[in-house]
Amino acid sequence: MRTAMRKIAPPEESAARRGANLTVLPLLSVRNVSKNFGGVAALNGLNITIKRGEILGLIGPNGSGKTTFFNVVSGIYAPTTGGLVLDGQDISGLSPQKVCRAGVARTFQRSRLCSSLSIFDNIAIGNHKNLNGGLWFNIFNRKKLREQFAQHFETARDLLGAFAPHLSGRMFEGVSGIPMIDRRRIEICRALISRPKLLLLDEPSAGMTRDETRRFMDDILTVRHEMGDITTIIIEHEMDVIEQITDRCAVLNYGEKICEGTFAEVAGNEMVQKAYLGA
């Protein structure tokens, strides 16, 4: 399975195609978004445009509002002011459920796998919007359910096979005994299985070694490319990861965007250096 997934499109070609797509309408435009918690402004007048098919790195010191931004995009928090438009649809203030249906999937900074469920359950739940939840269907139409199950099982197993081939034969084992690295891989599968338009990755490689991170990022790039270049925003502290995989970066500090551009531009920016090293 792994080899089958691998042979599709080398990364150079994907970068070229991404470049060609950048002129189209933005996938997500964030206009003047602020989020206040009491007197604290976690986000302050944020303007970001995410182009279709690109990978945007979101960086900034701890507490700069990166995760809050994800929470606002995914609907967990409603923005205090400002608006978000995803693919022509206004998603500001929508519930997480509606944002999910609009095509946003995310991972969480801390592993949020359900430890008492199996690997398959944890991945399948990410595909909730494509699972038939009808009462009659589930309880009395077991034949049809079985067909649907077989189909989803295969999808989930193939997807997991692309990240962790050693787990694809263990789909009905619990996730409680699984090492952190594999949990991260399962979480990515859970986000990808619904084939979202926009993928939000919140520190996906936290807790991995350098080599593991590199392989993991390769896997993410391959699969997201194979799914049609899913637009991705990634929060990451490893700067070489950001340098290697992102098309552009945005830097947050105290809830404001202080810089935006390619990694090289951002890294050379004086304000960014100040934010990271302290003034």
Add this chain to the structure above:
Amino acid sequence: MRQLLPFFMMILATVYIILFLGAESEGAVMGLVAVGVLGGFAASRMGLFTTGTAGPGGSENLMNALAVAGVAAIALFFHNDHFTLLMVAKVLLYVIVCLGMNIQFGYAGIPNFSGAAFFGTGSYAAAVLMMHTPLPPVVNLLLGGGMAALIGSLLILPILRTRGHYAALITIAFSILFKTFLEVNDLLGGPQGLNVKGMSMLGWNFNDNIEIGSFEGSFYLGYVALALVLAILAFSFTRRIERSWIGLNLDAVRLDETASACFGIDIALWKIIAFTLGNFLIGVAGSLSAMMTGFIAPNNFTFSESLILVSIILLGGIGNVWGLVVGSAFVLLLPEKLQLIQEYRFLLFSGTVILILLFRPDGLIPRSLRFYFPVRSTR
């Protein structure tokens, strides 16, 4: 050999329960309890509970069939013994109630400390319908369940706005409110309660003793049979819920509401569904119980009865359908057979629950991971 184990376990369990129900002296009962505890401990040490109850493949259907045969054997063995058959029927009804609570608490994570109130709703609905309408009793069973589901769908509104302990408090409040309401309501008989007509179906009155040729059986045999049929239906209903996308959704809602919301799961909707389905099962059991005992009063539906129901779930293993069968049998039969602990039964149960929560927090038979279809080839 391993395949035959469930066989032996079921036969052993059946024989054990027959001995237990037939035991005359308190000494014999105590001895059997000791044997049961030791046997259960040994079985769990050897991992027999998981092979016996959770094994995928054909063995599970066999297991279920054996369990049904076991109950039938017990009922036939005591075919003349009113009291014992009443106990068996009661255990079966409690199994149905706990299956309902299992959907609510075990799957969706909604604590329900008003199980007895919903049971009572079903009972009173059946009593009133039997008294004032010509509807056939079978329809009244379903309507009793429907009434409990309806009342539950009102109570779910405040529950949805709260979480955890506060949701539990709401159900506790409802439980107390329900009993008080019954006591002051003269239409429903007030504290004296109501008489309820017996079940009848296809011209067969369940309250007549059974005589077929030379066979003479207690009228409770009919109730045991009906309760068994309903328990089988409720059991397979609950199982199917668990082994479907519904079960997956409910588990996700229980385990992580924030993440569930981000996957598009409508948390309120699934909580309402789980609560309503559960209350329906509880209400149906309540209706049949009222017809069987022939008399209901507010004192049958107190908060402490609700606590007994919750303790069955905790003892058996939250979310495990087999666990609650064992739990129901334990909690109902023990005080009936051991009259000397009758007065201390709440003390005993609360003590047991504390011990279980301390040393075996997942219950006597912990829930196993979900599999959707018993097919080995997909694994």
